[in-house]
Amino acid sequence: MSATEATIQLNVNGENKTVFVPPMKRLLDVLREDLSLTGTKEGCGEGECGSCSVRMNGDLVNSCLVPVLQANGAELETVEGLASDGVLHPLQQAFLLCGGAQCGICTPGMLMAAKHLLAHNPHPNIAEIREGLAGNLCRCTGFMRIFESVLSAATSNAATSQQETHAR
Amino acid sequence: MANNQMTNYIMPTAEDVPPIHVFWEELPFKHGGFGAKGIGELPHDGPAPAILNAIHDAIGVSFNSIPLLPEDLFAKLCVARKAEEPAGV
Amino acid sequence: MRGNAAQHELIAPGSLPAVLDLLSSAPGEWTPIAGGTELMVAFAAGRLTASRLVSLWGIEELRFITTTPGELVIGGGSTFSDLRACAAVAADFPLLDKSASWIGSIANQTRATVGGNLVNGSPAADSSPALLVYDAEIELISTRGKRRLPYREFHTGYKQNAMTADELLYAVHLPRRFAQHHQYLRKVGTRRAMAISKVALGATTLIKNGAINEIRAAAASLAPFPARLFKTEAVLAGKSPSTGVIQAARQALLAEAQPIDDIRSNAHYRKSVGANLLEEFLLGLNREIETR
Numbered sequence: 414m415s416a417t418e419a420t421i422q423l424n425v426n427g428e429n430k431t432v433f434v435p436p437m438k439r440l441l442d443v444l445r446e447d448l449s450l451t452g453t454k455e456g457c458g459e460g461e462c463g464s465c466s467v468r469m470n471g472d473l474v475n476s477c478l479v480p481v482l483q484a485n486g487a488e489l490e491t492v493e494g495l496a497s498d499g500v501l502h503p504l505q506q507a508f509l510l511c512g513g514a515q516c517g518i519c520t521p522g523m524l525m526a527a528k529h530l531l532a533h534n535p536h537p538n539i540a541e542i543r544e545g546l547a548g549n550l551c552r553c554t555g556f557m558r559i560f561e562s563v564l565s566a567a568t569s570n571a572a573t574s575q576q577e578t579h580a581r
Numbered sequence: 582m583a584n585n586q587m588t589n590y591i592m593p594t595a596e597d598v599p600p601i602h603v604f605w606e607e608l609p610f611k612h613g614g615f616g617a618k619g620i621g622e623l624p625h626d627g628p629a630p631a632i633l634n635a636i637h638d639a640i641g642v643s644f645n646s647i648p649l650l651p652e653d654l655f656a657k658l659c660v661a662r663k664a665e666e667p668a669g670v
Numbered sequence: 671m672r673g674n675a676a677q678h679e680l681i682a683p684g685s686l687p688a689v690l691d692l693l694s695s696a697p698g699e700w701t702p703i704a705g706g707t708e709l710m711v712a713f714a715a716g717r718l719t720a721s722r723l724v725s726l727w728g729i730e731e732l733r734f735i736t737t738t739p740g741e742l743v744i745g746g747g748s749t750f751s752d753l754r755a756c757a758a759v760a761a762d763f764p765l766l767d768k769s770a771s772w773i774g775s776i777a778n779q780t781r782a783t784v785g786g787n788l789v790n791g792s793p794a795a796d797s798s799p800a801l802l803v804y805d806a807e808i809e810l811i812s813t814r815g816k817r818r819l820p821y822r823e824f825h826t827g828y829k830q831n832a833m834t835a836d837e838l839l840y841a842v843h844l845p846r847r848f849a850q851h852h853q854y855l856r857k858v859g860t861r862r863a864m865a866i867s868k869v870a871l872g873a874t875t876l877i878k879n880g881a882i883n884e885i886r887a888a889a890a891s892l893a894p895f896p897a898r899l900f901k902t903e904a905v906l907a908g909k910s911p912s913t914g915v916i917q918a919a920r921q922a923l924l925a926e927a928q929p930i931d932d933i934r935s936n937a938h939y940r941k942s943v944g945a946n947l948l949e950e951f952l953l954g955l956n957r958e959i960e961t962r
Contacts, residue, residue: 548775
């Protein structure tokens with residue numbers, strides 16, 4: 414492994430990828446440039462806005478602060494992995510219906526933070542949603558419709574799980 | 582640039598923003614198609630004076646510039662308190 | 671983005687002995703990088719002077735939290751998410767649990783490490799006031815072995831500490847003897863989340879026969895580094911928190927504190943709020959004494 418380039422193995426949204434990049438290259442830039450996954454955005458480059466949020470081995474991280482060498486061998490989830498077979502994720506549906514996006518720059522990060530929140534807390538109240546999204550800044554919406562979107566998605570989760578229970 | 586980093590450009594997070602209620606006042610604009618009117622960023626100008634007026638109403642000290650920080654409030658209140666103290670205390 | 675990845679060498683030897691060998695073979699040559707929440711910000715801003723970096727991420731020997739009857743031992747590579755997830759931290763060291771929730775956002779807490787927070791040595795460091803009032807000890811490690819020192823002696827100046835060039839921060843030791851202590855920690859920041867401290871105050875004390883005993887008080891952003899308020903403690907030791915004592919303690923803090931004006935706040939505000947936090951702590955003690 415030389416100083417300038419390293420072989421990095423990543424599992425991104427279930428697919429194995431190999432890149433050959435400087436080890437200090439930011440995970441954000443590897444996703445966007447080397448893997449053409451431009452859904453993850455750069456808002457500040459300082460870990461302050463959450464636009465670059467992805468999940469790495471189940472943890473929510475700011476990809477602008479991860480040197481790609483430290484992601485070697487990791488399982489990554491990005492916004493591109495939310496929809497499957499052309500079907501939108503319940504969170505994406507909720508954001509559409511509730512008007513949770515305006516310019517859309519914060520939206521991929523918001524979706525990943527919301528996914529992370531619901532993975533740990535399927536039925537959050539507003540206070541818990543605020544806390545779960547506190548690392549994601551939005552300059553357009555004033556946050557209200559984002560909270561509604563997450564609540565709506567959580568409620569539809571509940572509906573889904575009721576259906577599953579009743580179906581048994 | 583005064584705020585060249587997000588760490589120093591302090592905008593409200595999801596934990597800071599108070600509940601925002603939106604009410605529509607619909608007065609058709611005669612020069613706009615079907616009465617339409619651009620709203621753009623004009624409503625942006627209202628909140629700051631409203632908040633400064635509310636502060637004046639609450640504590641009786643007036644401010645007329647922004648940003649208005651706790652440090653500014655504190656400095657002015659300290660001056661106000663000093664002015665109230667009887668001489669010799 | 672002003673950082674150029676090609677200008678920095680980053681390697682990951684992957685084990686503690688390998689990293690220590692590297693550091694001792696060329697002291698000062700390699701800069702350790704843990705979660706990167708400080709160094710990568712500098713990198714993106716074009717300010718990262720370190721051209722050779724060695725990664726501590728993923729080294730399991732550094733990432734642990736263990737409990738013995740007398741101590742909680744936190745590995746330097748533990749993240750603040752690790753602290754928040756640990757029941758023993760919440761049970762025995764609630765102020766540290768609280769501090770961990772203050773670090774940036776959830777996405778920062780999964781990467782920022784205790785070791786990084788302390789070695790970076792910001793005067794505003796979130797974990798420091800709690801660690802100071804809990805009498806933490808720092809354990810350092812190198813190829814020459816391990817050594818321990820009280821955390822209150824770790825910081826020696828603005829962003830300077832007692833480590834030698836070949837050492838890593840191996841662990842933080844916390845004595846499990848605060849169950850009966852009255853405990854206080856409050857941070858005043860620029861907003862409710864992701865807020866850098868303007869000032870923070872921590873305190874622990876016993877109350878014996880209505881009087882303050884074994885008081886520890888520490889602050890962030892009232893000195894060039896996070897520090898105990900020894901002179902303020904001296905004014906409080908052995909006293910009941912009466913109105914007169916509270917006033918004397920406020921004056922002691924105002925005299926002892928040396929805050930600065932910076933982009934986040936100013937010295938006058940910081941000192942005054944620091945004194946108010948101390949008063950809030952002491953008034954709280956009064957209420958608890960009265961109800962017993």
